[in-house]
Amino acid sequence: MQVLPGTLELLVLKALIAGPKHGYSIMGWIQDSSGGLDLEEGALYPALHRMEERGWVEAEWGRSETNRRAKFYRLTARGRRQLAAKTSEWQRHVETIGRVLRAT
């Protein structure tokens, strides 16, 4: 299954809700919890940096579980608000499309 345009950011925000993660583990979380998405992993990084620019996430260099230098991202307050807004927007979207599709 492919990721709909614009939804990657929502997935990243959701991935970070549990705590700071680096890019590789964000990607791992998304794939694990979705049961396998067809996603170019590199596409995650422009999205992360754009979100950082908008102030949804903050980043800090640290050590990975494998003891390598890695850049960790974490949600800001603004990111949390964004997650809430995007989630409900997404649900309304799905319900609307669903109603249309269910209509006879």
Added chain:
Amino acid sequence: MTRWRRTFRVPFRVSDIDHEVQDELDFHIVELITRLRAEGMSPAEAEREATSRFGDLDRHRHRVRRIARRRFRTHRALDSLRGLGHDVRLATRALLRRRAFAGATVLVLAIGIAAATTVFSFTRAVLLRPLPYAEPDELVRIEETLTKDAPGAPLHRNLTRPDVERLRQRTTRLSAVAAFMSPPIPYADESGARRLPSGLVDRHLFAVFGVLPIVGRGFTEDDMQPGAEPVVILGHRLWVERFGADPEAIGRTLDLNYEPHRIIGVMPAGFDFPHGAMLWRPLRPVTFTDRFHVVQAVGRLAPGATIAGARAELTTLTRGWAAAEPELHEGVTGARVRGWQAQLVADVRPALLVLAGAVALLMLLVCVNVAGLLTSRALEREREVALRRSLGASPGRLFRTVLCESLLLSLTGGCLGFLLSRATLGWVVALSPADLPARDLVAADARVAAFTGGLALLIGVAAGLLPAFRSVGVAAQTALKAGGTGTVSQGGSGARGGALIAIEVGMATLLVVGGSLLLNSFTRMLRVDTGVERDDVLTASITLPGTYEDDASSFEFFERLRRGALALPGVTDAVISLFPPLSGSLPIPGVTPRGVEPAPGDADDPVRILSVSPGYFRMVGIPLAAGRAFRASDDRDAPRVAIVSRTVARRFWGDRDPVGRWLQVAGSVEQISSDEDEPAARHEGEPLEVVGVAEDVRQEGPLVDPPPLIYVPFVQYIGWFGGTLLLSTDGDPATLIPQIRDLVRRLDPRIPLDDVATIAEQISGSVAQPRFFTVLVVSFALLASLVAVVGLYGILAYDVRRRLVELGIRAVLGARPLDNVVLLLRRGAFYLSLGIAGGVLAALPLTGLLESLMYGIEPHDPATITAAGALMLAIGVAASLVPAAHATRADPAVAIRAD
């Protein structure tokens, strides 16, 4: 959060950002390969798989870099803004903590900047503003130059009308040349009579300026013929005010110079050459314009021609006709050509330049002063600075903080200074001489504000640089090693403070010397003995229309005027004279004493004549040395009599008594009208009996030596073109002015009453220019002393604080309090004297610049210069006493603890 941000701010350059992006992406790929290997893939397989899952690495990296770089740049910009805001807040807080210091500095700056702003407002309006005509740089004034042989004769003079005519025909360096005069002309309408500035011009004048009438026509050759119909071209303002800008005004008539003139044209708005002219009439050839050098010439340089080139050509031409007509051009050596703007301001230029120089010096002093204050502050703060440095503040940041403080001070001072200058400008303009060119245009406008702003910035940077560098230097030594106990950098700063004292005092001394010289010169002008003892006499000059041609009607008018004035309440006496006291007389070249050979050289300084009615000497207070005053019986039918001034008596008869001797008037009297009328020749050949000797009077002006003067009875010698009513009153003379105007209007409504003023007001008007410049330079000198005193005080006070320990120790060792005071005073006095000596030495070559502004005193007057130096010394010592007195309180215990 702050920690988070700081970690984040580690990258300094864009290339750091690129590396970070690379590291981040590399990490992902390495992790991916590691996992795939752990799942059992071969290294090659794992790498291929990872690359494929990651997608187009180059494209992703490129996009990430673009975003990261953009974010970095935005951050950096915001950061430096935040840093600046931080610096300003820091500086403001620091200055608010030291209110006395900040207040004194801002005050010094505001005063200095206000002075500079005011002088700039004047300089800009008078010297820098271009004339409101097309290509003003091409306009030149042309004069004749004369030999220097005749002492007292002018070196340059105007031309005759035919001279200008010939010049126009032959010149190649000038594209146009015009002749003109600018008499104020009597003008009458329903509201009464007055004089308007006018131009009497040839038909080429408008071409020189490239302007044409907007309505009607310009002057033609026919208009220039003698005896042609009187015509006039209106200025735009007069056209609007009198005719409501009605084009039908053409062909109507205007009463000018007591006769109707037909209106033939209207000039465009803004054209007012010469000298604010409101109307123009044709300059017709009459004896006055063709035989006397009374016509001004204005020309426009031809394309590519220079002033020097035009001068060379016109000199050749002028010499040519001087040789052809030697009797009209005696002593002519060539031509002088000057830019019109330059000659317009030539009189005030030296004075304004002196002012600009004085204010520049004042500004420099202010700069040094503020730098000094900031430096001593920077020294006090050395520990704070060192602390900040050790806490990681970068040198750039420290530099910026100090500069910020200095700029904050200078900009605040600049704002205050501009407001101060603006608030006082009206007063200064009122003080300035009325004949200052472009005086009405002096204003504190946007350009002046820009100048002030620029000046404040410049001062802020100039004064801040030294202390800013110093604070960086201090930080570099990491002065914290002084262990939080010692005053840092004990040595060296004393000598630097001393040098500052010397420099400041020196500059102030220079200004005080200049100010004292001008003040001394000005008081001499005021104290000059004019020879006239009464200065509260009211004078009213009257010019008569040509209809009062014969002596009888002219005399009758003045008799009626005199009797009418005498009847006014408050008037105690009324007399008539040709000119007001101290305001000129007529030269009569051919006066000789009967039976005595004229001495050679008398012709250079011809005897002058003034006609006065009985009572004149008593009213204005001119004592008679011998003989009698005029009386009513010296009338038209009585024998001709004269009273000679002491100078004339000495010249003609030496020690012998002149009373009862006779004067012969050989030639005619040149009575020259300012207009096109012919000069009259009267009173020829009749002998005059000398009946009295009057003390000398500065009749040609308060600052001109008394001329050789002969008085004659007004009734025996009537100035047919006018006279002056003199009144003594028992109240305030000014209250009589409306009644006098009324009286003149009743006698003849056509007559404009020009100048009504007391003798004191006349004298005051004649010294208006020196008064203006003296007041300004003296104020600058006072300000400079004030600034220097503030600086001196600040430096010495700092010195005392810095040496409290030393003084305390000396006290412990048995020094009496007075010894400490003497110690400090001696040091201050040394640098003070050094400064004063330097200032005086610098003044000696510079005071020569003041020569043209000075009267009755040498520019190197030793007494004045010595007094100025002594004054500075007194001020300096007084300013040192206060901080030195503080040293007496150097209680050993307190002093040592103070550190």
